Amino acid sequence: MEKVFEVKNLQFTYRKNQIKAVNGISFDVYKGEVFGLLGPSGAGKSTTQKILTKLFKDYQGEILYLGKDLKTYNNDYYEDLGVGFELPVHFSKLTGLENMKFFSQLYKNHRDIETLLKAVGLYEDRNRMVSDYSKGMKMRLNFVRAMLNDPKILFLDEVTNGLDPKNARIIKDLIRQFKEAGGTVFLSTHLMNDVEELCDRVAFIRGGEIVEIATPRELKIRFGKRELKVEYFNNGTTSEALFELDGIGENKAFLELINTYEVETMHSGETSLDDIFIKVTGEVGNV
Ligand SMILES: Nc1ncnc2c1ncn2[C@@H]1O[C@H](COP(=O)(O)OP(=O)(O)OP(=O)(O)O)[C@@H](O)[C@H]1O
Ligand SMILES: [Mg+2]
Secondary structure (H helix, E strand, O other): OOEEEEEEEEEEOOOOOOOOOEEEEEEEEEOOOEEEEEOOOOOOHHHHHHHHOOOOOOOEEEEEEOOEEHHHOOOOHHHHEEEEOOOOOOOOOOEHHHHHHHHHOOOOOOOOHHHHHHHOOOOOOOOOEHHHOOHHHHHHHHHHHHHOOOOOEEEEEOOOOOOOHHHHHHHHHHHHHHHHOOOEEEEEEOOHHHHHHHOOEEEEEEOOEEEEEEOHHHHHHHHOOOEEEEEEEEOOEEEEEEEEOOOHHHOHHHHHHHHHOEEEEEEEOOOOHHHHHHHHHOOOOOO
């Protein structure tokens, strides 16, 4: 698989701070994947994203973009990127459409602005000043702004944060479409829902260090309990029994139960990504 980024022993300290916000992280991002950087507040997600998008240049360690040192790229690098910041920054005295036109002319490549605004349900409001937009509208504008230059890589920082389920779905569908068209996505979030639905691989970051990199499926298998819970009808009430998943085919008690009673539900002991987040980072997600 082609590597878009190779990050080796990356370190970064904010000038006014003593401790490293990013403390020696290493990971690769492959072409065409949605790579999630997950972690609690203050873990170093946004800092990492700002380094990868060349906003912070005085880092230690090495970053290769398409096999070449990131430091050797000039501003042409931005032609390849779409960046959705954590806190949307728009010109509030301009309309949504004017904002899009302004940012579009900074690039060589252009997507059709009207199509983009329609995709996130902002076309009707295109001529309203952004200061009159709701938070969700600003977030949606933020997202399509990142798509303006038809990027190869999307950097998205908490991009569905604060969106209602319908608008979050619109954004997630657009991210999926982007990926299906061959795009690569670097997503930082603390929303496990996004990870579950979007990410091919996730890295957990805590205190500036990566504590785990895996696919969501691998994590679920690794942290899940190998158990099967059976709910069954017994004398007019629902009873519950728990079995080890290993050797279930020869488990006499299990076989007798399913032959004797009417089974209502069966569930393997999958651990939710929320639980995994807490186990891996030692903190509560979705906060
Ligand atoms: N501009 C800054 N100046 C000084 N320290 C900063 C600055 N921005 C972030 N930090 C510190 O760097 C560390 C990592 O912050 P960062 O913003 O990368 O976290 P995050 O994982 O994105 O958190 P959140 O989920 O809250 O967005 C924190 O300890 C934070 O206090
Ligand atoms: Mg952040």
